[in-house]
Amino acid sequence: MENGVSCESNKKTTVLKDEWQPKIVMFCCNWCSYAGADGAGVSRFQQAPNVRVIRVMCSSRVDAVHIYTAFLEGADGVLITGCHIGDCHYVNGNEKTLVKYKFIKSMMDEMGIEDDRLQLRWISASEGQQFAEFVNEMVDKIKQLGPSPFRRPKVI
C-alpha cells in the first residue's frame, strides 16, 4: 500500500503504526457480496485492510451466535452483506435475515452498543465499487467510535 496507487482514498486508509486499528468481521454471501468483494479486488478499488471476510452461503446463515461470538472475541464491528431483496439464490433468505437483524439490532440497542457497530447492506456481484465504499465508510465510522465495549482488556 505504501507504494500503492495514488488515489484519494489512499490517504484515508493508509496504515499508520500508532493509530488504533479496528477489527471488523464481515459476512459475505457466496452468490452476491462475495463476488462483489472479488469485483472490488479485480477492479483495484482501494479499501481499508481492517475487514476480515467470512464467506457464508447466504446472509440468513449468519446467526446471532456468530455475531455475538465475533463481538465477544474482540471484534469492533460486524458487517453483514447479502443479495438485494428479490435476488436471493435461495428465494427469500435475505428477507429472513431482515427479520433476524431487526431483533438483534433491538437487543444491541438495549445493551447500549452503538448503531454503527452492526450493519446490514445488500451488495450485488457487480457492485465492487459499492463494496469498497461500504468497507471504507464503516472502517472510518468504527475508528471514530473506538474499541468495542465488549472487548476485554486481554484481547489483543
Place this chain on the structure above:
Amino acid sequence: MTKVQVGDKLIGWSTNEDVRSKGGSGGLVTAVFASALDKGLVDNVIILKKANQFEAVPVITSDVEEVLKSAGSMHMVISNQTKYLRLFENAATIAVAVKPCDMRGIREQQKRNMIDPDKVFTIGLNCGGTMAPHKIRGVVENIYKIDPSQVKGEEIEKGNLIIETLDGEHHTHSIDELEENDQGRRDNCRYCSIKIATNADLACGNWGVVGELAGSGTFVEVMTEKGAKFLQNAIDSGYAQVEPASEKSEGIRSKVNSVMLKMADKTKEQVFAAIEGNKLEDLRKELENCIHCGACKEVCPSCACGPEAKCTLYSDPTDDYDISLYHLIRFLHLSDSCIGCGQCSDVCPADIPLTKLYRRFANPIQDELNYVPGMDDRTPPFFVSKLEELE
C-alpha cells in the same frame, strides 16, 4: 335451559353444598373438573393439594372424589405448570386450572408443537399477583402479628393486602408499603399486564361477584368452544348451576382489572426506567454471579428446546466471556416470547434478577410489534419469514 355459548358471561357455583362452602368462590372450578372427569371428557385433572396455609402441591388424579375433596385449596402454586404438562408428551388428556401466565406458557408451547391443544383443557383464574410462601408467612407473622396457621385467605383490594383469619376478621395493610420493602408480591407480578386469563378455555374469578352471591359464586367468561362444552357438561350433569351475570357485575370485574393494570403500569415505568450510565456494564454486573447451572432455561415456559439447544451447545464456560453466549442467545430468543412469569428469577441459585433482564430486552420489541405472547395464536415474530408480516 339455555345453551352455553362462546362469549357468555355467567356467574356459577357448585350444586354440591359441601364443595360450595369449602371452595374458594362457590366451587365452580371444582364442579367443572369433577363433571368432566365423571363424563369422560378428560382422563386426568391436576388438582392442588393444600400443604399448609400458604402452599399447595399439584397432584394429578383421575378420581372424581379426590377432585371434589380438593375444593378450597385456593392457594396456587407459584411455579409455572407448563413444563410439567410437557412431560406427559400428549399421551393423556389433562384438565388444569391455570394462572394467566401458566396459560400463556401453554399457548407458547402449543405454537411450537410441544403441547397438543386438543389434549389440554384449561380453566383460567384471575390473578392479581402471587407471593412467595416464605415471604407471606413472614409478613403475616411479623407485620400483621397473626399466627400463620390462623390465616384463611388473602386478597388485594383498594391498594391493601387483606388477610382473612379463620375467625372471619379482616386485617389490612397497604400493599405499596409492603412492596417497597420487597415483602409483597413477586417482582414480575407487580408489573404483569395480564390479570384475567382470557386466553384459557374458561376465564373464572371472583371479581364482579356481588350481592348475596359474593363469596359463593364465580364469575365465568366462556372463551372457546371447548370451554362452552365443558361448562355445558357440568350444568347438564348436575354438578354446577349458572345464571347470567348482570351488567353491574361485568362493570365491577373490568373495573377491578383496570385498577390492577394501572398499578402494574406504574410499577413497570419505575422498574424499567431508562438506565443511566453504561447499559452494558450494568448488564455485566447483574450477570457476574451466574454459575451456568441452566436452571432458568429448564423452567422457562416459553422455551421449547430440549437440553441441547443453541444457547447451551455454543456456550462454553471456559470461554470466560464477561457475558456468556448462553445469556446473550437466550435474551435474544426470548425477546419476542418472554411472558414474564418470573420462574427464572425464582430458581436462580445466584439470585440474579433474570426476569427483569429478560423483560428489559422483551419490552421494547414486544411493544413495537404490539405482540403479547401467549394470548392468541399469532406466530411468534421471530419465526415469520418476511418483515412485512410483522406489521
